[in-house]
Amino acid sequence: MTSNTLDTVWPKGSTRLVAVIGDPVSHSLSPILHNCAFKTLGLDWVYTAFTVRQAQLDQALEGVRALGIEGLSVTMPHKVQVVKKLDSCSKNAQILGAVNTISRIGNNLIGHNTDGDGFVDAIKAELGFDVASKRCLIIGAGGAARSIALSLAQNQAEKVMIVARDASRAIEVANLAGKVGQVVSPEAAKDAELIINATPLGMKGFDTSFPINPSFISPGQIFVDLIYFPLQTPMAKELQKKQVKVLNGVAMLLYQAARAFNIWTGQEAPIGQMSKALMNEIANFF
């Protein structure tokens, strides 16, 4: 089927459905990404967004089974709570205790977490940076930090260093990275090849202070900010002035979605087209 045949009458009776659930979800960029991918590949699938309140998560999952919805993306506040409600989970979703993607096989709902591996894919594709044998430092100890720490360790990073204001959460994240994980002070960034901001510092509407002192980062190191609103945070701007290589959060958003797309459809996601659609949409916000 080509995208032209879809354009005539679509969605139709045979169309398969995927959706994101969360609260709120109206701001989600996932429908843009996945509908672009379905159209590009001429797949008779459609992706939408459902606001699901915490108290209605069980009913929503029953609805997925009853309606034969093919899969879900899961966002806040359900990522952790949903784990115990599924029939099974991938190894990483189990370790992390968090799910961002659900696939349905018959009546069974299976949880996955594509965030960390999406991050690793993103820096490989966008920067040619392979984390194997590299010293990496993550600022923050929330959900994104956890999934990235696990994937960095699984991809043979030499060190996974964690800087966070909450010491006990920092230890938990370091433990996810096993023997290569350690909690460090911000100054340890001087020794890292890759530094990742996994805090909301610099996000539109949040505190714009720097997540760590920029003097700890020099040219030759890589700084990845997971934030994509705005496309360039104050920290990223400051480091770019010093010729530090910087990547924003668009790439991770794209590559975690590409992994989810592959789980649902079995096909490789058309990253180039998805990226263009995403950038158009983001440009409309500014």
Ligand SMILES: NC(=O)c1ccc[n+]([C@@H]2O[C@H](COP(=O)([O-])OP(=O)(O)OC[C@H]3O[C@@H](n4cnc5c(N)ncnc54)[C@H](OP(=O)(O)O)[C@@H]3O)[C@@H](O)[C@H]2O)c1
């Ligand atoms: N590009 C992508 O695809 C992608 C995917 C996921 C997340 N993200 C972005 O990554 C960031 C983190 O997301 P998340 O889901 O991990 O959030 P989260 O679970 O809420 O964790 C946020 C982390 O940042 C820390 N933090 C918050 N405010 C801080 C401050 N003022 N100073 C120092 N540390 C602070 C928190 O510390 P406490 O625990 O002490 O509060 C926590 O460790 C967000 O900006 C999010 O938009 C991007």
